[in-house]
Amino acid sequence: MSVYQATASAPVNIACIKYWGKRDTKLILPTNSSLSVTLDQDHLRSTTTSRADPSFKTDRLWLNGKEEEIKDVGRLSTCIKEMKRLRREVEDKNPNEPKLSTYGVHIASKNNFPTAAGLASSASGFAALVSSLAALYKLPATPSELSLISRQGSGSACRSLFGGYVAWEMGSASDGSDSLAIEVAPQSHWPDIHALICVVSDDKKGTSSTSGMQRTVETSPLLQHRIKHVVPERMEAIKKAILARDFDSFARITMQDSNQFHAVCLDTDPPIFYMNDVSRTIIAIITEYNRVSVENGGKLKAAYTYDAGPNAVIYAPKENLKEIISLIIKYFPQADAFKDPFNLFGAQGVGSGAIVPGFNEAVAKQFPVGSVKNLIHTRVGDGPRVLPAEEALLASSGLPKDLA
């Protein structure tokens, strides 16, 4: 008997121009376009196996070995239904194709990093789900077409269908058919961009992105200004910066947009706070690091950005990562020795960190060990990958191999 099964992995993305606000909450249509960098799946990824079988009575999904309910009108069921609809089109065109769209589907997924902790697990998760079903159903769909579906799982997930530098064009159609992700530039265009994720907290956050952004839409006058007068120009400017590999402009826009996103959170009634003292101190350190460079006739060397949580993501050209990691470790001592996957520090390691020449040490105080729990050094990466059968997460029984 044939086994119909496919496994795919998908990356996390972290936005430089933030998506915050929906004009349609069911279809997940945003109030502004956004733009992100896809991070390397060698470090952070979701992996998903999907199997269709006539013996499966219902669709089921396990996340990290634990079964999740697929609610009737929920986001998961919408994505699965949409993928089955596309499969039906394939079957209608070619009657020899097995009728997988009529079978139940079992889906097992795992994240190799904390779930629901502000590390964009919903983005990689829904992108991996859609990619594994597209491989299972042998869909001829392009990544942009698939992004229309992962968008309905979680808005930011549409951008994880591509590697490199990705825009989510907000579109204007009321059915959402033009609200999709496009590639601005592939990873190979500007592979030199690295990212340092400073994990300040991996707890579940207080205000979810979904509910927080709706409250902002309903109450923030500043959001209206942002949507109309700020984001459209920033989108054009950052695309230009990426195409020209102009880090100075890229960094300036990224930091401005993170700041404005947190300003609209503060402008929300009641206000939403995602950053904490540690987050703000990292801003002060990066600001001082850039000041030293600019005052010596140089350019911006790093850009911070924060999503709906206190964790910092610092983007920088690879050559600056050694200094940046040393600075962060100086102010935020680590419990365990930092191991760099790119081996920037050689055999002696980073030690207790270091201040760069000319840097005003007094911009921040040293925090206790554990204030930044973990540092993840990664870089711009590629889009979803279809994986070989050995990587499958489902056993022959049709249940997850790592059933919790």
Ligand SMILES: Nc1ncnc2c1ncn2[C@@H]1O[C@H](COP(=O)(O)OP(=O)(O)OP(=O)(O)O)[C@@H](O)[C@H]1O
């Ligand atoms: N691998 C996965 N497969 C399917 N769904 C997933 C997967 N990983 C996460 N999700 C879904 O995403 C939810 C977490 O999304 P949430 O937005 O709360 O956190 P986050 O994505 O880590 O944070 P943020 O979006 O603010 O960066 C999970 O509860 C689950 O429903």
Ligand SMILES: C[C@@](O)(CCOP(=O)(O)OP(=O)(O)O)CC(=O)O
């Ligand atoms: C701050 C952000 O990370 C918000 C992400 O919001 P989500 O995509 O998690 O929201 P839903 O569409 O409701 O699932 C900014 C961004 O990724 O652009």
